[in-house]
Amino acid sequence: MTATAPDLSTAAWRKSTYSDGNGGACVEVADGFPGVLPVRDSKVTDGPALTFGNTAWAAFISNVKAG
Template identity: 65%
Template sequence: MGTGIDLIAVTWRKSSYSNGSGGECVEVSDGIPGVLPVRDSKDPDGPALLFAPEAWASFVRAVKGGEFNGR
C-alpha cells in the first residue's frame, strides 16, 4: 500500500548508537514534516516504517529507559 510520501530525495542519518561496522543499524530522516521515516541501513532500497514524531520519541525514551531489555 502506498503512502504518497516520496522517500527517494530525503536525507537519511544512522543511529548515534550504530557501531559503524555494518551491524544492526537503523536510519531515520527528519526531512518530512509530521512523519519520521525509519529504515534498516543494510537494506536502503527496502521498506521504511513511518512514525509520528511523538510516537518515535516515546519509543526512544522507552528503549533508553530499559523497557525492552527482557526483564
C-alpha cells in the same frame, strides 16, 4: 482517515550516532518530513521504510532509554 506515505525518494538518510560502523544491526532515519520520522534498515537501503508519527517515535525512544 487514511494517511498518505511521504515521498522518500529524495530523503537524506543518517545512521544513529550509536552505530559502531561495523555493519551491525542499525537503523537509519530521515529528517525533514513534517509530522513523521521515516525509519529504514541500514543494510537494506532499497527496501521498505516505516514512518512513525513524532509522538509515537518520542515515546519509543523514551521507552528504549528507560530499558
